[in-house]
Amino acid sequence: MPPFDVPEGDPFGPHNLPYGVFSPPGSSERTVGVRLGDHVLDAGAAAHALGSPYASLLARPSLDALLAAGRTAWSDVRRALTAWVTVPAHRETVEPLFHPLSEVTLHLPFAVADYVDFYASENHARNVGRMFRPDAPDSLTPNWKHLPIGYHGRSGTVVVSGTDVVRPSGQRKAPADPAPVFGPSVRLDIEAEVGFVVGVPSELGRPVPLGGFRDHVFGLCLLNDWSARDVQAWEYVPLGPFLGKSFATSVSAWITPLDALDEARVAPPKRTHELLPYLDDTGEEPGGYDLRISVAVNGHVVSEPPFSTMYWTAAQQLAHMTVNGASLRTGDLYGSGTVSGPTERERGSLLELTWNGRDPLELPDGKRTFLEDGDVVTLSAWAPGPDGVRVGLGEVTGRVVPAP
Structure with missing residues (x-):
């Protein structure tokens, strides 16, 4: 189907337009692309062909320049892209610049600067x-x-x-073991999360207030925080996660701009404790997002965590991570923490789904407590969009391969 003729209601229709970086078929060169249905538009080539002033932001091998350009530029570029893929007068020029999604190579869309991961689901924290x-x-x-x-x-x-995600090795020690042993993790897990991508940097020593969230954060993506639970359990006291987390974090190839998710804004759960002023979002715009996530192992859905249940919002996380004066850089990425809902079917990690291995999952290809070599984990999600149309988020897939 031609890209301009995306079916009505397609979650990757012109109301969405997530950004990525791709190489066209037969080429190793990278360029910024925008997804429409099952096609990818060469955004830089379109900007040049239409004489757009945004070519300098889009004809790039990464999203870094666009991220750094700021909120006004983000909105202007999005309006231009929407026109390019919907206005009939542009069709003859733009349509040849689309590539079938199945034929391109997708890349990490931006240079990751700093990475921070949070622990914002009350359901997950209580389960742990x-x-x-x-x-x-x-x-x-x-x-x-x-x-x-x-x-x-x-x-x-x-x-x-x-x-591919290589099974990590490290020290582990069961409670009854006399001493630690070294070897591949035997309790490899996932964490279904949402990642937020920072565009505009901040000045060292100047915290970013709650109201600065939309000025600094460009968009979001799905994120899988792979976790070696046995390595983590032995090392994390007293300083927290280290080798049990640092071996791999998978993110989507598509970054959904915040402007595409205005219809998905929701109030967070009711707060039970009075918050300090820098975290108090009373009177701010709704800080939560109604994202419906699915977790599949080898194609079998095992969980559907709701992001709307997250106690701490992305704006609060940004305010907290800069309140000490730490500065933001273009390309900073921060994860929401495991997304888990109140029911068993809504837990975002195998640790919770199997209750630390006590209750194995029944999959079509056998039981699972934690991941086996060859297992493929896929996170997918959608959010409510305008006029009842869904906004699709780019999926995150990773296959576990044996430790070397």
């Missing part, structure tokens, strides 16, 4: 607390309702969807 602190008076840690807990990860191991 019940598993590992069963005798504690509260399944949440004392600070959890007062600040978004997070850690700094490793930006160099963020990989694009479709990249």
Whole structure:
């Protein structure tokens, strides 16, 4: 089907237009692309062909220049792209610049600067607390309702969807073992998350307030925070995640601009504790997003976590991560933390779905507690869009390959 003739209601229709970076068939050169249905528009070539002033932002091998250009440019470019793919007068010029999605090679769309991961789902945090602190008076840690807990990860191991994930090796020690052993992780897990991509940097020493979220954050994508639970369990006291997390983080090849998700804005869950002023979003625009995520293992859906249940919003996370004066850089990526809902079918990790291995999942190809070599994990999602149309998010897929 020609790209201009995307069926009405397609989740990747002109109301969406996520950005990515691709190589055309038979070429190794990279360029910015925009997805429409099952095609990719060479956005830079279209800008040149139409004499657009935005060619300098779009005729690039990455999204970095567009990310840094700022909110006004983001809105202007989006309006221009919408016109290029919907106005009949542009069809003759633009249509030859589309490529079938199945024929292009997709790349990591931006240079990842810093990477931070949070822990923002109350359901996930309570599940973990019940598993590992069963005798504690509260399944949440004392600070959890007062600040978004997070850690700094490793930006160099963020990989694009479709990249194989090598099973990590490391130290592990079961409670009954006399000493740690070294070897491939035997409790490899996933975490279904949403990643937020920073465009405009900030000045060192100047925190970004809640109201600055839309001025600094360009868009979002699905993110899989692969986790070696056995390595993590042995190393994380007292400083937190390290080798159990740093070996790979998978992100979508498509970044959905925040402007495409205005219809999906929702209020976060009711807060149960008074927040300090820099986190108090009373009176701010709704900070949550109604994203419906699906988690599939080898093509079998095992969970459908709802992002609307996240206690801490992306704006609060941004405010907290800069409140000490830490600066933002173009290409900073921060993850929401595992997305888990209140029911068993809505848990965003195998740790929770199998209750730390106690209750194996029944899959068509056998039982699973944690991932086996050869398993393929796919995250997909959609959000409510204008006039009842869905906004699709680019999927994240990764296949586990054996440790070397």
